[in-house]
Amino acid sequence: MLTKRQLDVLQYLMEQNDYVKVEDLKSKYNVSNRTVRHDLLLLEDWLLKYQIRLERNRKKGVKLPLTEKQMKLLLQETQNKPLFFHNKERNKMIIKALIEESFVSSDVIQEELQVSKSTFLQDLKQVKKWLNEKGLNFVRNKGDIQLIGNERMVRAAYIDLLREQFNDQHIFQLFIRGEGSEVLVSPWKEWFPLEDIYEISQLLHHLEEKLSLQFSDSSFSALSLHLLMAVQRLKEGHLIQMDQELLNELKNKTEFSKVKALILEPLQLLFHVKTPEEEIAYITQHVLGAQREKESDDEEDDFYRDLALEIMKNVEQRYNQKLMNQDKIMDGLSIHLKPAFYRAKYNLQTKNPLKDQIEKIHGALIQMIDEETNRVLEPFHIRFDRDEICYIALHIISGMTQPVLPLKYKIGIVRSSGLGTSTLLEQRMATLYPQIISIKKYSYKEIMNATSFMEDLILTTIDLPIQNQIPVIKVSPLLTKEDILKLTPYIGEPHQAMHEEGMLMQVMNNIMSIIENHAIINDEKGLTRDLLHFFQGNQSTNQDKELSQLLSSKNIALQKELRSWQECIQYGNQLLIQSNCTSIDYGHYLVKLAEQPQNHFVIAEGVAFPHATSDAVIQTGLSLVTLKKPLVFGASKKKVWLIATLAATDRTQHIKALSTLLELLSDPLFMSKLKYETNPQNIWKEIVKKEGEKG
Structure with a gap:
């Protein structure tokens, strides 16, 4: 949509029979040369839709030659054209x-x-x-x-504004491949000349080649945006200032001299801009903070391997378990730490799009990794923010599950933000699908340029605008239940059952029975809670909530006469909806899962425990429903009279509640009372009493 001023410029050009100089347009509309150039680019793009070309002459200016038919068409299109902006x-x-x-x-x-x-x-x-x-x-x-x-904050705001306008797919395709459809390219014309975009992209490819490194896709696009923005600011005479001590520190880096040698002269020749040392220093910061695809031979890398080792050892000590694939984790983590260190030092830390999802699943574990990582970094006066910590966590989490030997099915993995995402995805796939062989990890550049594939399936964590001869499926590196459902038509059901909480409850019942047969348990509740934390891979925190906090008397329904197991699930979810814990979609999702043969919802004789990780969960909560007459539950074909429905936002804050619930389910007196009680308040009081007995 053209603005009023741009329509005015168009109508003015239509009225002229000769060239109009940019200076004349600047004076006529009281705007800068840059704004005039910007308006002309948009007009040129708009006119192409009608097969009309704007003529340009460096000395004379611009001219709009029109046939009589073209003139009538434009008059029709521009008259009474509505102008409205949200x-x-x-x-x-x-x-x-x-x-x-x-x-x-x-x-x-x-x-x-x-x-x-x-x-x-x-x-x-x-x-x-x-x-x-x-x-x-x-x-x-x-x-x-x-x-x-100050100029640094202006540039940071400029980048944020660009990021709001363009998604990663647009940036990757335009900057990394240097191409795009007219629909893709057109919005960029409102911001920058296309020739600047292509020149900068080529400049960075040259920089990669000469520095013998390969940036990750996200780092390449971030560097491209920074250089593009910096060039525009320099064209307008906006120079950036830097603290002299920091400038001297950067000038002593080998990267500074290399960047200066490779970028300074091309910037000045291509864009006719003055490029002071401070500008080279800021570009050097971004180069230092850019994620690489592989480790270099720099001696400095030994320092980051030592940091990675110390972080791993501290996490293992707190986690009380050895990490699997330690060499692989060490390689990926040390490669990640070097640019992350510089990002934190130079305040270039970026947003992690997976942060909320990672924290939702691994809440307490992320907090522990945060504490141990920043404890290691403290002597260097560096601190990673939570976004960076979640990137670190991707590497560590990939070592917390024993890998399964691959067998038959071949996959390729595409990633954009570095080794951590692909390593975690590869590990999750190997654990859930023992028939998987991971053939290759692709960058965006590699997958877009590939012409043939050895794989049966490509998994990607980013959008890919391609049509391949093999299936391409977008998933989260955490491989959510929704992702697993998408994969099922291609590679079947996962080897590891999806419903981990239900399996865990069954295992815990068996473990506690074995321990009771061979030892005296002084603190049954404490032992249960600690074992649950151990098997979940979490540390106990003060965020653990009591069962009575997650299960109010309003969430207890007793002696209900329901007609089907589906109605039981929906009823239990309705209680959670009333407590603002879930939405109606959660009940539908649980029904769908219960229909699957491999579900582990029935955890003990007569007891069903429906639960799932889902976006339909708003906050952690629990509901209890007892039936007057037992019903066959889902695909299990087992009769149940008690349905305990769990909604959890993470894997930590309900552990204490589950330990109490397990203890109550093992108490014959409580179960007898629960089976025949009609007053929810009485059951809730029994729960509070049990919690009080163990403190």
């Missing part, structure tokens, strides 16, 4: 203008947006809020709006 679009346009121009005219931009003064003032409030979050601000003076803030 408030988010308006905010983005104002921020973009401020970052690109440093100051803009209130009247000009308000007219361009076609909004009232009151609406424009509301937009400015939202713009100010966004800028404040980035450490920036603006001031209004005599009708102008001026951006306030």
Whole structure:
């Protein structure tokens, strides 16, 4: 959609029979040269839809030659053309203008947006809020709006704005392959000249070659965005400042001299910009902080291998278990630590798109890895944020399950953020599918350039705009239950059952019975809880909740007369919905799982324990339903009279509750009372009493 000013420029060009100079357009519309060039690029792109070309002449300017038929067409298209921008679009346009121009005219931009003064003032409030979050601000003076803030923060905000506009797939395809459809390329024209994008992409490929390294896909695109943005800022004369001590430190790095030799002259020749040492130093920071695909032969790498080893040993000590595949973890972790160290040091840490999912599944374990990693880094005055810790965790988690020997089925794995994601995915696949052989790990560049494959299936953690002769399936590196369902038509059901909590409850019942036969248990509840934590791979934390906290009397329904096992599940979930623990989708998902032959929902005689990891879980909770008449439950074909439905947001905070529940399920007196009781409050009081007995 064209703005009012761009439509005005178009109509003005339509009226002229000759070339119009950029300077004339600048004066006529009271905007900068950059804004004129930007408007002309968008007009040029818009005109191509009607097979009309804008003529350019470096000396004369621009001209719009039209036939009579073309003139009528454009008049028809531009007359009474509606102009409307959503408030988010308006905010983005104002921020973009401020970052690109440093100051803009209130009247000009308000007219361009076609909004009232009151609406424009509301937009400015939202713009100010966004800028404040980035450490920036603006001031209004005599009708102008001026951006306030240091250059480093302006550039960081610029990158954030670009990231909001373009997803990884667009960035990978354009920067890494240097190509794209008209639909893909068109939005970039609003920001940068396409020739700049292609030149910078080639410059970075040359840098990789000369430095004998290969950046990960995400690091390559991040470096590309940084260089593209930096060039635009330098063109406008915005130079970045750096602390002299930090500048001297970077100048002593071998990467600085290499970057200077390889990038300085091309930047100046290609873009005609002055490139001071500070700019080379900032590019060096990004090169140091960029994730590599493989380890280099740099002697400095020994330092990061030592850090990786210390982190691994500390985690093993806290975890109280040896990690599997230690050499593989060491290699991946040490490769990751070097750029991560520099990212933290230079405040370049990035967002981890898997952080929420990882923390949801491995909550307490992530906290432990956070503590041990940052304890190792403390002497160097470096601290990793939670996003970086979750990347570290991907490497460590991959060693917490014994791998299964591969057999028959061949897969390839595509990843974009480094070795950790692919290593974890490979380990999860090997554990769940013993018939799997992992043939190759592809980068985005490699998979897009591949012409033949040895694999039967390609798994990817990013979107791939390709059609291959073999199936390509997008999954999470954590391989969720939803991912497993997507894989089933291709490679069958997983070897390891999906319902780990149910299996664990069965195993725990058996273990406790064996221990009771051979020893006196002084603290049955404590032993059960500790064993549950051990088998879950988690550390006990103060986030553990008591059973009475997760199971209120309102979530207990007794002596119900229900017609089917499906109704039992839905009833139990309805109690959780009323407690704001789940949505209705959770009940449907549990029914679907219970229909599968390999489900482990029946954990003891007469007892079903439906549960799952699902996005339909809002907060951790439990419900209990007893039946007046037992019913055959799901594919198990076993009769149950008690349905305990669990909804969990992670694998930790319900462990204490499960240990109490196991103890109660093993208590004949409690089970007898539960089977015939009609008052939920009485059962809840028995639970509280049991918790009090063990403190």
